[in-house]
Amino acid sequence: MIFTWLFFVAVGFALLDWYAAWKENRILLFIAKPATLLFLIFWSIQISGWQGSMFWFGLGLIFSLGGDLALLFSARWFLLGLGSFLLAHIAFIIGFNSPLPAFSFYSTLIAVMVALVAAQVLRSIRPGIVRLPSARVMLPASTAYGAALTFMWLSSLLTFLNAAWHPSAALWAAAGGCFFFVSDSTLSYDRFVKKFPHGRFWVHVTYHLGIVGILIGAMTNFVR
Numbered sequence: 001m002i003f004t005w006l007f008f009v010a011v012g013f014a015l016l017d018w019y020a021a022w023k024e025n026r027i028l029l030f031i032a033k034p035a036t037l038l039f040l041i042f043w044s045i046q047i048s049g050w051q052g053s054m055f056w057f058g059l060g061l062i063f064s065l066g067g068d069l070a071l072l073f074s075a076r077w078f079l080l081g082l083g084s085f086l087l088a089h090i091a092f093i094i095g096f097n098s099p100l101p102a103f104s105f106y107s108t109l110i111a112v113m114v115a116l117v118a119a120q121v122l123r124s125i126r127p128g129i130v131r132l133p134s135a136r137v138m139l140p141a142s143t144a145y146g147a148a149l150t151f152m153w154l155s156s157l158l159t160f161l162n163a164a165w166h167p168s169a170a171l172w173a174a175a176g177g178c179f180f181f182v183s184d185s186t187l188s189y190d191r192f193v194k195k196f197p198h199g200r201f202w203v204h205v206t207y208h209l210g211i212v213g214i215l216i217g218a219m220t221n222f223v224r
Contacts, residue, residue: 121189
């Protein structure tokens with residue numbers, strides 16, 4: 001059984017974070033959001049010891065925690081948070097592709113569909129980024145981040161076609177990748193185009209579902 005008390009503590013802090021995001025309670029956010037990732041890190045170490053391919057998912061959690069901390073502060077830390085999450089996605093990409101899935105017609109079809117969705121998201125947020133005073137830095141940084149996020153999402157979906165991944169583990173991983181993509185797309189639209197009602201809440205909910213899905217998928221597949 002991979003679900004221990006550390007996992008349920010992480011869930012408790014995630015629920016507290018969602019409440020804080022809905023109420024825009026900054027004090028609770030500063031406590032609950034990092035605590036959620038910290039306990040997920042402790043849980044993953046407890047179950048897997050970060051052995052083998054789990055090392056990459058553990059590293060992704062650490063970089064995600066760094067991104068969480070940066071984004072809790074003022075806008076001047078946004079690029080630092082973006083960079084930390086970019087490294088998290090690179091770590092997840094390596095983990096998902098250990099070993100690499102075989103090339104096939106279906107993998108190409110999935111890649112094309114993912115690329116079309118990602119291109120549409122970028123097209124919708126690009127005008128908002130271009131209008132920023134820092135556009136010369138923000139646009140290439142956001143484009144690079146979007147590419148990493150998209151490839152992470154694609155890699156999570158391709159676990160279905162990877163013989164090294166159990167179908168139930170691939171289902172968790174793919175769901176996690178989808179939620180993470182939705183979370184970051186929502187954050188970008190909310191920040192650069194138009195504010196959502198309770199936008200922070202929806203970003204945090206989908207983000208935590210993404211992280212948990214990826215982590216459960218990885219541990220289901222790699223922990224014996």
